[in-house]
Amino acid sequence: MAFSVSPARFQSASQTLFFSKSSQYSIPLHSLSTNLNPNLSFILSSRIPKFGPLPATVFDSSTTPFGETNVEVHDASTLREICEGHVPEHILRRAEEVGYVMPTGVQRQALPVLFSGRDCLLHAQTGSGKTLAYLLLIFSTVNTQRSAVQALIVVPTRELGMQVTKVARMLAARPMESDRKPCTVMALLDGGTLRRHKSWLKAEPPTMVVATIPSLCQMVEKHIFKLEALQVLVIDEVDFMFNSSKQVSSLRKLLTSYSSCNDRQTIFASASIPQHRRFLHDCIQQKWTKSDVVHVHVNPIDPMPSCLQHRFVLCPKDQRQQMLLLLLHSDAPKSAIIFVAEQSEKSKKAGDVPPTTSLLDFLKSSLGDCSDILHLEEDMNFNSRAASLSEVRQGGSYLLISTDIAARGVDLPETTHIYNFDLPRTVVDYLHRTGRTGRRPFSDEKCFVTSIITPEERFVLQRYENELMFICEELTIQLNKV
Numbered sequence: 001m002a003f004s005v006s007p008a009r010f011q012s013a014s015q016t017l018f019f020s021k022s023s024q025y026s027i028p029l030h031s032l033s034t035n036l037n038p039n040l041s042f043i044l045s046s047r048i049p050k051f052g053p054l055p056a057t058v059f060d061s062s063t064t065p066f067g068e069t070n071v072e073v074h075d076a077s078t079l080r081e082i083c084e085g086h087v088p089e090h091i092l093r094r095a096e097e098v099g100y101v102m103p104t105g106v107q108r109q110a111l112p113v114l115f116s117g118r119d120c121l122l123h124a125q126t127g128s129g130k131t132l133a134y135l136l137l138i139f140s141t142v143n144t145q146r147s148a149v150q151a152l153i154v155v156p157t158r159e160l161g162m163q164v165t166k167v168a169r170m171l172a173a174r175p176m177e178s179d180r181k182p183c184t185v186m187a188l189l190d191g192g193t194l195r196r197h198k199s200w201l202k203a204e205p206p207t208m209v210v211a212t213i214p215s216l217c218q219m220v221e222k223h224i225f226k227l228e229a230l231q232v233l234v235i236d237e238v239d240f241m242f243n244s245s246k247q248v249s250s251l252r253k254l255l256t257s258y259s260s261c262n263d264r265q266t267i268f269a270s271a272s273i274p275q276h277r278r279f280l281h282d283c284i285q286q287k288w289t290k291s292d293v294v295h296v297h298v299n300p301i302d303p304m305p306s307c308l309q310h311r312f313v314l315c316p317k318d319q320r321q322q323m324l325l326l327l328l329h330s331d332a333p334k335s336a337i338i339f340v341a342e343q344s345e346k347s348k349k350a351g352d353v354p355p356t357t358s359l360l361d362f363l364k365s366s367l368g369d370c371s372d373i374l375h376l377e378e379d380m381n382f383n384s385r386a387a388s389l390s391e392v393r394q395g396g397s398y399l400l401i402s403t404d405i406a407a408r409g410v411d412l413p414e415t416t417h418i419y420n421f422d423l424p425r426t427v428v429d430y431l432h433r434t435g436r437t438g439r440r441p442f443s444d445e446k447c448f449v450t451s452i453i454t455p456e457e458r459f460v461l462q463r464y465e466n467e468l469m470f471i472c473e474e475l476t477i478q479l480n481k482v
Contacts, residue, residue, distance in 0.1 A: 077102075078101060078102060078103070079092075079095065079096075079100055079101060079102065079103045079107065080092050080096065080101075082103055082107070082108065082111050082112070083111065083136055083140070086115045086136075086140040087136050087139050087140045088139060088140075090174070090180070091136075091139045091171055091172070094170070094171050094172075094173060095132075095136075095171060098170060098171075100132060103129075104128055104129035104132075105124065105128060105129075105298045106122060106124040106128045106129050106130050106133055106296070106298045107129045107132060107133045107136075109296050109298055110122050110130075110133050110296045110298075111133055111136065111137070113294050113296060114133065114134070114136075114137040114265075114267070115137065115140060117265060118265075118290075118292055118293065118294050119261070119265060119266045119267070119283075119289040119290050119292070119293040119294070120266075120267050120268075120293065120294050120295075120296060121267075121268045121270065121273070121276070121279075121280065121283075121293065121294070121295045121296065122134070122267060122268065122269040122270065122296055123270050123271075123273055123276065123295060123296060123297040123298065124271065124296075124297070124298035125271060125298070125304060125305060125435070126271045126304075126431070126432065126434075126435025126436075127305070127411070127413070127435055127438065128298065130269040131164060131167065131236070131269070132167070133269075134153070134232075134234050134267050134269060135164075135167065135168055135171060137232065137265075137267070138151040138153075138168075138208060138232050138234075139171065139172070139183065141231050141232055141265070142183060142207050142208065142231065142232075144180065144181045144182060144183050144184075144207055145181055146207075146229070147204055147205055148205050148207075148226075148228075148229035149201075149205050149206060149207070149208075149209050149225070149226065149227065149229060149230060150207055150208070150229055150230060150231045150232070151207065151208040151209070151230070151231060151232040151233075151234075152208075152209050152211065152216075152227070152230055152232070152233050152234070153168075153208070153209070153210045153211070153234040153236060154211055154212070154213060154216065154233070154234065154235050154236065154241070154251070154254065155189075155210060155211070155212060155236045155237060156212070156213075156236070156237045156240035156241050156244075156247075156408060157212070157237075157240075157405060157408060158189045158190050158191055158212060159405065159406075159410055160236065160237065160408060160410065161187055161189040161210050161211070161212055162187060162189065163410065163411055164210050164236070165185055165187040165210045168183075168185045168208060168210065169185045172184075172185060172208075183207045183208060184204075184206040184207050184208070185206060185207070185208045185209075185210065186200060186201075186206040186208070186209045186210070187209075187210050187211075188209050188210070188211035188212070188215045188216055188219065188225075189210070189211065189212050189215060190212045190214055190215055194215065194218065194219070197215075197219070198219070198224050201219065201224050201225055202224065205226075209225075213241060213247045213250045213251060213254070214246075214247075214250075216250075216254070217250045217253070217254075220254075220258055227258050227259045228259075230259050230263070230264050231264055231265065232264060232265050232266075232267070233254075233255075233259065233264050233265070233266050233267070234266075234267045234268075234269065235251070235255075235266075235267070235268050235269075236269050237269075237408050238251075238268055238270065239270075239272075239428070240408055255286070255287075255288045256286065256287055256288065260287075261287050261288060261289050261290055262290065266288065266289045266290075266293075268283075271431065271432065271435060272428055272431055272432075276295060276297070280293060280295055304431065304434055304435070304438075304468060304470060305438035305447075307438045307444055307445060307446055307447055308434060308437065308438050308447055308448075308449055308470070309446055309447070309448050309449070309473070310434075310449050310450075310451075310465075310470050310471065310472040310473065311448060311449065311450045311451070311472060311473045311474070311475050312450065312451045312452075312453055312458075312461055312472050312473075312474055312475065313327070313450065313451075313452055313453070313474070313475040313476075313477055314453060314454065314455055314458070314474070315452050315453070315454065315479070316454065317454055319479055320421060320452050321359065321362050322479055323452050323477065323479060324338065324359075324363075324419060324421060324452060325362075325363070325366050325367075326477055326479070327419065327450060327452075327477070328363075328367075328399075328419075330477070331417055331448065331450075333399075333416050333417035333448075334397070334414065334416045334417075335397060335398050335399070335412070335414045335415050335416055335417070336398075336399050336400070336415065336416065336417035336418070336419060337400045337401075337402060337406060337412070337415055337417075337418055337419070337433075337436050337437075338359065338399070338400070338401045338402070338419045338421050339402060339403070339404065339406075339407065339418065339419065339420050339421060339422065339424070339433050340355045340356050340359055340401060340402070340403060340421045340422055341355060341403070341421075341422035341425075342355075342377070342378060342403045342404065343355055343377075354377060355422075356375045356376075356377045356401050356402065356403060357375065359375075359401055359421065360373060360375045360401050363399070363401070372397045372398055372399055373399045373401065374398060374399070374400050374401070375400070375401040375402065376400060376401070376402040376403070376405060376406050377402065377403045377405060378403055378405050398412075400412075404424075404429060404432075404433070406436065407429065407432040407433045407435070407436060408432060410436065412436060415436050415437045415447070416437060416445070416447050416448065417437065417447065417448045417449075417450070418433060418434060418436060418437050418447075418448070418449045418450070419450050419451075419452070420433065420449070420450065420451040420452065420453075421452055423451055423453050423457050423460060423461065424464075427463070427464045427467045427468060430464045430468065431468060433449075434449045437449065450475070451472070
């Protein structure tokens with residue numbers, strides 16, 4: 001079996017569901033699109049041709065009471081036409097060189113709002129281009145001649161931080177003929193060398209910082225990292241952090257104590273936001289954003305790309321490895337991610353082999369010790385995790401076995417197949433796992449999401465179908481063929 005993949009360009013991958021300890025935003029996702037109150041939002045467009053803007057809901061909170069308002073929707077045909085007059089010319093040229101020519105739906109809808117200076121909630125499918133949208137805003141705002149941290153992007157994981165940093169540095173690369181000071185980008189991530197970062201921050205602060213919460217707060221509380229010059233604050237994958245008891249208090253401090261919403265432009269980027277009107281209300285009341293925050297919701301009718309084909313197969317739990325092997329032989333995927341549940345604390349204490357390692361060993365022995373099979377999990381050290389992702393991106397093919405750490409923002413656009421070896425625990429987890437495929441903009445290539453479930457789990461998958469509005473086809477496969 002061959003897993004072939006060509007070099008991929010980056011397309012942004014930020015997606016969030018918001019949970020708060022003081023207020024829970026946890027209603028079924030289908031109500032996000034089917035229960036919209038016309039007094040609270042309005043549809044800017046219906047069905048649009050392939051290269052036009054996707055259907056979008058734009059809600060402007062500055063009207064009182066929550067009424068309708070007109071927010072400009074740009075009808076420019078290229079990304080350059082939207083960004084000219086805002087983004088520096090050398091950034092636009094570099095973007096075009098790496099393939100960013102046509103705007104995606106979220107970029108077309110959100111960039112005019114962002115360039116106007118308004119706080120914004122970017123709400124669109126996984127892989128829709130939200131990261132590039134906020135990076136272009138940052139490049140339009142910062143002054144590279146000023147020696148201060150002016151833009152901060154907060155991410156939940158080191159993997160996502162490395163990905164965002166790579167694209168930011170690629171776009172910020174100074175042209176050979178220019179004597180302009182470049183936009184410097186620091187990655188302040190867990191597992192990094194903080195001593196080196198301290199020296200950098202003291203000597204000449206970078207213009208932009210991509211950070212995880214623990215490393216960021218350590219620097220801020222020691223007064224090494226200063227935020228008084230901050231102009232843009234981006235919170236990526238905000239649900240992941242607000243749902244973490246280790247990070248929620250620090251995130252609140254960042255939003256309210258370490259800097260003021262009145263002195264900065266604040267952006268939340270999300271793929272799923274239950275009770276978004278309540279969330280917008282809390283953003284204003286808690287002073288996480290200014291009162292005129294705008295919610296840009298692209299394609300609210302369909303929370304997942306239409307190119308995805310969802311499938312399931314019924315199988316006894318103790319025969320899932322054999323079923324997966326049969327599916328791999330049958331599908332012969334070009335590139336795939338197999339999602340496995342995290343190891344329980346009880347299993348760890350018992351000294352059991354992690355599920356990812358067990359499955360990795362089984363597949364390597366069954367497929368002839370294929371070197372293209374890699375794995376990724378939370379408990380691996382940072383260097384091992386980085387090495388696995390680097391091999392996936394640089395190699396010509398891959399089969400990645402991973403826990404949900406790869407479901408959050410990791411961008412692998414060549415992935416054609418997702419296999420849920422263990423069913424996701426929640427509908428949001430299903431949404432983010434499926435978001436690792438179907439990520440090529442403007443492509444109609446079919447991608448497949450296959451769940452291996454027991455008969456008892458069928459009702460859970462049916463609930464996901466109802467809430468995310470998709471149809472899951474049953475596959476009939478005989479295990480005795482393996």
